[in-house]
Amino acid sequence: MADAQAGRKLAAWQKVQPLRNARSLQQEAAMALLWVVDQHCLERETAIDVLSEVAESHDQNPRIFAALGQCLEAVHDIDDLNAPPPDNSIFTTVFEKLEAFATAYEGQPEQVSILNGLSTSARMLARQHDAIAESSYRKLTEIEPRNGGNHYNLGLFFKTRGRFADGVAANQVAASLVDEVVESYEWNLGICATGARNAELALDVWKRMGQAIEIGRFGLPDGSYAQCKVKLAERPLAERTADADDPGAEETIWIERLSPCHGIIRSVLYQKLGVDYGDVILIDGAPITHHTYGEVQVPVFPHLATLVRRNYQLFDFAGTQDTARQFASLSSELDDDAVIYAHSESVTVMCANCWRDPDLDHDRHESVEKQVVRGRIAAPPEMSPARLLEMIDKAVEKQAGQCQLYAPDLCAAAGLHERERIDGRRFALLTGNAANQHPS
DSSP: OHHHHTTOHHHHHHHTHHHHHHTTTOHHHHHHHHHHHHTTOSOHHHHHHHHHHHHHHTTTOHHHHHHHHHHGGGGSOTTSTTOOOOOSHHHHHHHHHHHHHHHHTTTSTTHHHHHHHHHHHHHHTTTTTHHHHHHHHHHHHHHSTTOHHHHHHHHHHHHHTTOHHHHHHHHHHHHHTOSSOOHHHHHHHHHHHHHTTOHHHHHHHHHHTTOOEEEOGGGSEEEOOOOEEEEEESSOGGGOOSSSOSOOSEEEEEEEEEETTEEEEOSOOSSOOSOOTTOEEEEOSSOSEEEEETTEEEEEEEEEEEEEOOOOEEEEEEEEESSTTSGGGGGGGOOTTOEEEEEEEEEEEEEHHHHHOTTSOOSSOOEEEEEEEEEEEEEOTTSOHHHHHHHHHHHHHHTTTSEEEEOHHHHHHTTOHHHHHHHHHHHHHHHHHTTTOOOO
C-alpha cells in the first residue's frame, strides 16, 4: 500500500508476488490480492491479469467471486461513463458465475455479498444486463432496508440509465438514513433532480452545498460557473439499449455551464451527433480528465443526457482571411445567439486567376497564399436566413476586405439563388484545396 500510494507501482507489484504464488492454496491470500486490486495499487492491465488468475483458481468459491465482482470497478474507467462494454472476458466470466451463485445461495448468509458483486459486475457491462443489475440492487434494499449505501447504489444505477425520477427517490431514501450529509448522496440527488426537471429540489440541493444559484433559464437552477468541456456522445449510456450499446461518434466540446451538472453547448459540432450548438445537456459529476490551457486546468465531463434540443439552424461555410483568427471576431457582430464557428484554419496556396473567376481558362496561374477557414454557422430557429445573411455581410464589410465568407446553403435558404451559385463555386474551390485539413 505504501509503495502504491507513493507511485511506486512496480515495487508494489514485486511485493505482491508471494500472494500470487499462494493464491491457489490459500483463500485468504486470494482475498488479500483482491483487496490490493480494489485499492488501485496495481496498473490496470496488471490488475486485470490478477483478477483472471484468482477467478481461475477459485471458480467454485462464492466468497471469492463476490469480491471479484466488487473489484471490477477498480479495473474499469468508470469516469468515462459512455464507454462501450469492456471487452476483457473477466467481466463476463465474473458476471455469469455470480448470476449462478445468486440463484444457488438465495436466502443464505452469502446472498448479500453475492448480490453486491453481481450488481456491480452487471453495471460494469453497460446496458447488457440492466434487468439483473436493477433486480440485484432492489433485493439488497429489501434485505437491508436501513443501509443507506444500498439505496444510494440503486440511485446511482438509475442515474446512469437516465431514470432520473427513480434516482431522486432512491437518493432521498439514502439521505434519510444517515445522520450527517454525505456529499456523494447530495451530488447524485442534485444531478437526478436536474435530469428529472425537478428544479426546486435541485436548487435546494445546490444551495445546501453552498452554491450561489437561483432558478433561471429553461426553468432550472442557473448560476455563474466557468466554462468547461464535455465529451459529447451520439449515444450516451443513459439513452442506449442493449442492442446499440456503444457511444457512437464522440466529440469534445465547450459548454456554458449553468449549474454543477448542466449547461448549453457552445461549440458548433464538426460531426452530426443528434445534438448541437444551443442544446442543453446534463453532465455527470466526475470529470474524465482535464485539459490544460496555460495555467488553467479545464475539466472534461461525460455527457449524461440531453435535456433540451433547441434545433438551431446550421449552415456550412468556407472563407478566407488575411491573418489567423479574423473570423473569430465576426460572431460578436451577430445578434440573438447566432455564431460563426471555425473548425479549421490553414494556409493554402491558391491560383489567383481561379480565385477571381472559377470559369477562366487556367493556362496562366498566379499563386497566392490564403488563410482558408472552414466551419459552420449556427442561428436560433426563429431567425430568418435573410436576416442572418445580412448580419454576416455587414460584419464582413467591417473587416474592409480582409476576410470573405461563402455559405451557399445559407444563400439558398435566404432565397438568393444567383448568389448561391457564385458562393457554391467558391465554397467548392476552398473546400477542395482544404480537403486534407482537419479541425484542430
